Amino acid sequence: MSALADLKPQHFNWRMDGSVAVITLDRPERKNPLTFESYAELRDTFREMVYADDVDAVVFASNGGNFCSGGDVHDIIGPLLDRDMKGLLEFTRMTGDLVKAMIGCGKPIIAAVDGVCVGAGAIVAMASDIRFATSEAKTAFLFTRVGLAACDMGACAILPRIIGQGRANELLFTGRTMSAEEGERWGFFNRLIEADALEKEAVAYAQRLATGPNFGHMMTKTMLKQEWAMSIDEAIEAEAQAQAICMQTKDFRRAYDAFVAKQKPIFEGD
Structure with missing residues (x-):
């Protein structure tokens, strides 16, 4: 086994609360977009978590009132326009590997969603096991809004299993925003929590899981x-x-x- 408690990532925030790891993206001024580097470092961290005996549960939390605004327009989308097919496939496989690593990490993951949760950010929430949100959470699988298919990072396989095929079809084809109330009613969010209590309650929930078998x-x-x-x-x-x-x-x-x-x-x- 290995230890992750002392992890010092370069591209996201990490802290331990007992045996619960708390992760946040660290660019709140831009609503926490993902970059090539943060994708890869998160993927590698969740892969290592399989062997970490000092992490029993994970909270993927919001930062500065927002969860994640998806792939950064300037740091990811712009450079992708200059890649050939091989380079594009390397990227899309890497992003999918993050979802595979989250699902395969062996630890319960609780997403604590506030504010913007779109694109790859919505996927990270989707790939978590339990999802809490504030009433201000705005979730959108907006890939069609940028000229792409909605079949990204497992969305067409996983989202229908959570909210049903018809509802998933609507969100994926239109890219429209799902409100927090819709998300709770449809089963995407397990519960809605006040913003000032969101992370605290998510961590407390994770800690209860961590005391289990x-x-x-x-x-x-x-x-x-x-x-x-x-x-x-x-x-x-x-x-x-x-x-x-x-x-x-x-x-x-x-x-x-x-x-x-x-x-x-x-x-x-x-």
Whole structure:
């Protein structure tokens, strides 16, 4: 295993609150756009998180009243116009790799969305496991607004699973903004929270998850990903195997012993 608590990234903010990692993008004056460098560093960080035994959950939070304004117009979109097909594919694969790394990191990710959450920012929120937002959250998958297809970074696969095919179709074809109230009603946001309490509540929620059976959380997240491509019979068998593995953990024994002693179990993730 490895440690990430002392990570000092160059292209985003990182802090630890207990065993919860809190990430924010660090350009609030421009509503926190992503750059080539921040994409790559976030991707690499989530990849490393698989092996980090000092991170049990992640909060991807807002900064300066906004979550993320997507790919930076000057730092990304402009330079892409000069790339050939090979260079363009290198970029689109890299951005998709960030989503793969988030889904595959083995840790629950909570997005705390305030203000602007558009383009790749909306994708980051989508790729998180739980999403909280303020009433001022404005979410848009605006790829068609810049002359592109809406099939970006897994949007056409993941968004319909969250909010339903018809609603996803509308947002993806039009690129229009989904209000916070719509997002909550449609199931994109799990709850709406006042702005001054958003990050605090998201971190508290992540900390509650972090006190749970973290090996079990990893297995849950793994199966949520793998079962997308399984039949029901395959999924039931895969879950039988996964649960049998979890029954070999010490946390399973701890839960039983605590129940017998009429105490609350203290999980240690092993």
